[in-house]
Amino acid sequence: MKIDHSIDKKLIEDYKAGDKRALTLLVKRWHKSFCDKAYWMVKDKDVAKDIAQDSWTTIINNLEKLIEPKQFKYWAYRIVCNKSTDWLRIKSKNQKQSIGYEFEIENDDNKYTDNEQLKLELLKAVSTLSANQKVIVRLFYTEAYSLKQISDLLDISVGTAKSRLFHAREKLKIILKNKNYEN
Template sequence: MKKQKVFDGVLVRQFQSGNKNALATLVKRWHKTFCEKAYWIVKDADVAKDIAQDSWSIIINKINHLKTPESFGIWALRIVYTKSLDWVKANKKLQNIIVENQRNQDAFHVEKDNNEPLKVALLKTIKMLPDNQQIVIRLFYLQEYSLKEISSILQISEGTVKSRLFHAREKLKQNLKT
């Protein structure tokens, strides 16, 4: 364990000195652990990956201020835990949005026209998406929020919003082609 801390300290110092390869090594050593620790709290693999990614952004921005590089692991895990707990708190807000969107969807009636089968298929396919992707799709397309506004509402990065929107669109395309 002590050797790992020393090695992490060397990598942190190298990165602080401008060696970008040191960061790649830190990511290889820690990313899986970050995902596992986040999953332990949030119980959702996709969310855990998002949290790990967001945590790396914070780590990269603040690593130059780390005074004891050997404490990298504890310091970084604290960031992951904090982001995970923040997500759990925000998830309560998200659950309220899900309930509201389901009510709105029940009230949403598609007008009959030549595209009726496509619209019905699209709504059915949206319902099959994971909740986090459904929310982003609905907020973006039905409620016409911007990426920045969705980021604020869901308390996730704009990059995560873009990623969820992209993956949701890809699943929709794939499911609608069949």
């Protein structure tokens, strides 16, 4: 979907000039996309809506500081991604603290085809990655973002994005290789 950045620029300039209706139009224009992005990362619709709402609070409070209104999409997505990553980090920390909790995928060869089994193993392996690595893997492979776009979205250097992706791949290789020896 091609986004017309000039619409965002006009709405933001109108809002900065005092037109509160422009903010309403900006929210209508982007809210669903923010919910979708948050859901893609956290996989929980209610949490995604909360993250999008919390993101809007941050966006509105900092909209005056946005220097280049044409970059609103990337700036706002970065806020949504950061809030989603924060939520994932907290969730991961809470899961580690819970006693005896372990996620297992049922391994019934008759239940899944080889392709489905491979997908399940890959998903399980990805779930073991750190929150930062999960986000990079999802953005790169599922959303097909370039490393430059990922670095802009997450407000990290291209080198950091590259490094996280490399380490995530290496960890996945080890996990999947060890899994093949077990079978």
